[in-house]
Amino acid sequence: MFRTALRNVLAHKGRLLMTMLAVMLGTAFVAGTLVFTDTMGQALRTQNSKSYADIAVTVSDSEAVGRGYDHGGRTAAGPTLTEDTRRKLVTLPGAADVRGVVSGFAGIADHKGALIGNGFSTTGTNYVPGADGTDPRYPLVAGRGPKDAGEIALDTRTAEKGGFKVGDTVRVAVNGPVMQLKLTGTLHTNDPRVTAGGSLAAFDTATAQQLYLSPGRFAELDVRAAPGTDDTALLAAVRQALPQGDNLKAKTGRELADEQDRMIAQGTRILSTFLMGFAAIALFVGVFIIANTFSMLVAQRTRELALLRAVGATRRQITRSVKVEAALVGLTASVAGLLAGIGIALGLKALLNGPMDANLPDGPLVIAPTTVLAAIAVGVLVTLVAAWLPARRASRIAPVAAMSSSEQPATQKSLRLRNTVGLLFSLAGAAALAAGASGKEVKLVGLGAGALLIGVFVLTPLLSRPLIALFAPLLRAVYGTPGKLARENAVRNPRRTAATASALTIGVTLITSLTVVGASVNKAVDDSTSSDLKADYTVAMQNFSDLSPEVAAQIAKAPGVSAMSTERSVPVTIDRGQDRGRGAGDGENEFLTAVDAATIDQLATVRIREGSADALEQGKLLVSSGRSEQARYKVGDVLAVTYPDGSKGSLTVGGVLEANTALAPVLAPEAVVGPHAQPGSGLEKVLVKGTNGATEQLKQALRDATGGNPLIAVKGEKDIKAESRQAVTNILNMMYGLLGMSVVIAVLGVVNTMAMSVFERRREIGMLRAIGLDRLGIRRMVRLESLLIALFGGLVGVGLGILVAWAGVRTLADDLKGITTVVPPLQIVCFLLAAAVIGLLAALWPAHRAAKLDILDAIRSE
Known part of the structure; x- marks a missing residue:
C-alpha cells in the first residue's frame, strides 16, 4: 500500500x-x-x-530621572550619586575606574527644524573621556568629543540624516529653549534605542548634569573592575561604601x-x-x-x-x-x-x-x-x-x-448531521457574541466569534444554494447558457463549493472586521475631538514627556493668543479614613490635573452632570463621571490630601463632569494645587485659543514662542484627527499585509478546485462542445463558476466581518466616548470586487485548459 x-x-x-x-x-x-x-x-x-x-558593577539612583523622562530637576528625597561618591568607589579594592552617567531626552533638529528620530528614543547623555580622551562606550568616527557647554557630538546615523558635518551648528532641545551647539564629532553606538530609529546627543558631563539633573549629580555610576577581581566581591564592597537609601541600587553588569x-x-x-x-x-x-x-x-x-x-x-x-x-x-x-x-x-x-x-x-x-x-x-x-x-x-x-x-454522493443523513452541528455552533457563537458585546467582555466576544465562524463554515453547503441563486437571473440574462451552466455547476456539489469558498471567507472576514473597527475608531476620535476640544491648538512634547514650566510664560506672550491653560499632573495621597472602611491614615493615590479655572471652559467643553459649573473657580474639584463611579466620589465630599511637597490640605468635590476626551478624570484649580507640585515639575500640555481662531499665523507664533523646539509639537484639530487616522491606517496596513498570505492561499484553493473540477468533468465538457457550445462558452462557464464561488465566499466573509466588528466596537464603548459601528460602504464594495477579481483570475488557467480539451478525447475519458 x-x-x-x-x-x-x-x-x-x-x-x-x-x-x-x-x-x-x-x-x-x-x-x-x-x-x-x-x-x-x-x-x-x-x-x-x-x-x-566592561562594567563589573552599576549603581543607579531611581530618583535621578532626567528632565524629559519625568519632571526633571526635582529635589531628591534620599541620598544622591555625586562626584564624591564616584571618588569613594574608585578607591575600593578591585575597582579600576568609575564612570558617572547622566541621561535624558534630547531632540535634534534638521536644517528645516524638523525632529530627527522617532521622538521616543531621542537620547541625550554625557561623554566621559578616558585617559586617551575618548569614551569607550561611544567610539569616535570623526572629530572629538564635546568639552564644554557649547559643544555636542552625535551618532553617525543622526548626523547623516540631518546632513551635519563636524564643525556645523546643530539645534538641540531638551524641554526648554533651543540651544545652538557646535558639532565636534560623530560617534558609533550600540544603544538599542538609537539603532531602533532614535538619536544620540552627547554633551560634556557638566552640561548634561545641568540639563538633566543638577550640578555634580549622576543618575548612574559604572564600576570597571581591575583584572582578576571577582564581580560579586566588588558588588559587596560597593554596597558597603554606598550611603543608605532605598533609591540607590547596585547590581553586577x-x-x-x-x-x-x-x-x-x-x-x-x-x-x-x-x-x-x-x-x-x-x-x-x-x-x-x-x-x-x-x-x-x-x-x-x-x-x-x-x-x-x-x-x-x-x-x-x-x-x-x-x-x-x-x-x-x-x-x-x-x-x-x-x-x-x-x-x-x-x-x-x-x-x-x-x-x-x-x-x-x-x-x-x-x-x-x-x-x-x-x-x-x-x-x-x-x-x-x-x-x-x-x-x-x-x-x-x-x-x-x-x-x-x-x-x-453524500448521504442525506450526513448532511442533516452537519447542518445540525453547524446550527448549534452558530447559535452558541451568536449568543456569546451578543453577551460579550453587551457586557463589554473582549474574551467572550473572541470566543463567540470563533464559534460563529466554525458554525458558518459547517453550514456553508446549506448557505451556498440560496446565496448563489441570487445571481442566477443576472447570469442567465447576461451570459445565457454559460451563465446557467455556471450556476448549476457551482451548486452541484455544495460541500466542494463550501470548502473552496470558506478559505476565502476567513481572509475577507478578518479584513472586513479590521476595516469596520478602524473606521469606527476614526469616527469616534473625530467626533470627540470636534465636540470636546474648543482650543485651537495644543502644545505638548512629541515624546509625551513634560514641557518646561517656562513654556507657558512664552506662549502667553505670543501674538494672537486670547486664552490659554496649562495642564499639570499633581500626584496626591487621599485619606478618606472610615468613609471607605479604611483605618485612619490609610491613603490612596490620585492624580489631580491642575488647570486654569478662569479659562478652561473656553478651551474644552465642560458639561456638568451634577454640582456647580463654577466649582473650579470656587477652589473645588471637578471629577469625570467615570472616575466618580470608579472611586465613589460624590458632590460635596471633602478629601484630605497630602501634596508632593509634604503639606496637607482638604479639597471638596464640587461637580461631576460628563465624559470628555480632552479633559483628565480629576480637575483641580492651578492656583490651589499648583504651588504644592513637585519643584521643577513640568507641564503635560498647554491649551491655546486664538483671537482669530486656528490660523497658520497663530501656529507659527506658538512655534516661535517655544523657540522652534523640535521636540515640541503644536497641533490643531485637523492635526489631531490626521495623526489618529494615520496611526489606525498604519496598523490596518500591517494587518492587511500579514493577512495577505491567507488570501494568496485561498486563491490557490480556487485555482486548485477549478482545475480539478475541469479534469473531473472532461466528458461533460466534451459533450457540451459536441452539442454546440464553443470554446468561448466553455471558458466563460468555468470563469463564471469560479466567480460565483469567490463572490459567495466574499459575501459570507463581509457579513461575518461586520457582525464580529459590531461586537468588538461595543467592547470599546468605555474607552472611546460615543463610538458606534461605522461600515464604510466604498471599502466593503471594494472587498467584494476584489473577491470577484480573485475568482476571475483564479479561473484563467482552468478555463484555458477546459477550452483546449479535444472533443473526442474528452468524450472517451473515464
Missing part, C-alpha cells in the same frame, strides 16, 4: 501542486517567523553583552545583562506569538484546500479504490494509503516551506534595515534545530489532519463501486 500511495502521489503531482503550495506557504510563514525572531534575538543579545562587557536578555527574550516571544497567529490563520485556510483536494481525489478515484477493496485491501489499508499520500505531500511541501521561510526571514530583515530604516544589529542567520522540526512537523501534521476525513470517506467505498466511475 505504501508503494501504491507513492505511485498515486507521483501520478497526481499536477493536481496536488496547489495543495503543496498552500502547505508550503503556511509552513514558510512559520519557519520565517522562527528564523527571523531567533536571528534578531541572538543579534540583540550579542549587542547587549557588548554594552556591559552580568545581572543587568541577564535582565536585558530576559527582556529581549520576552520581546521576541511576543513578536513571535503575534506573527504565529497570522501563520496559524494561513495554515487554517490551507486545511480547507488540503481537505478539498483529497476529497476530490478520492471521488475521482472511486473505481480505483473500489477495485483495491475488491482484490482484498481492507478499510484500514485504504485509509492508511490516503494518509501516506498526505504525509508525503506534507513532508515535501514542508521542506520547501522551510527553505522559503529562510528566504522570508532574510527578506524581512532586509526590508526593516532598508526602506523601514529599523537598523537591526548584524548577526549570523540562526536556524535552530527546533525551527526545522517545528516547520516540518506543522506542515505534515496540518496535512494529515486535513486529509483525515477524506481518508475515512475513502475507506467506506464499497467494492461494488468498481462497476461505476461516478462519485458517491
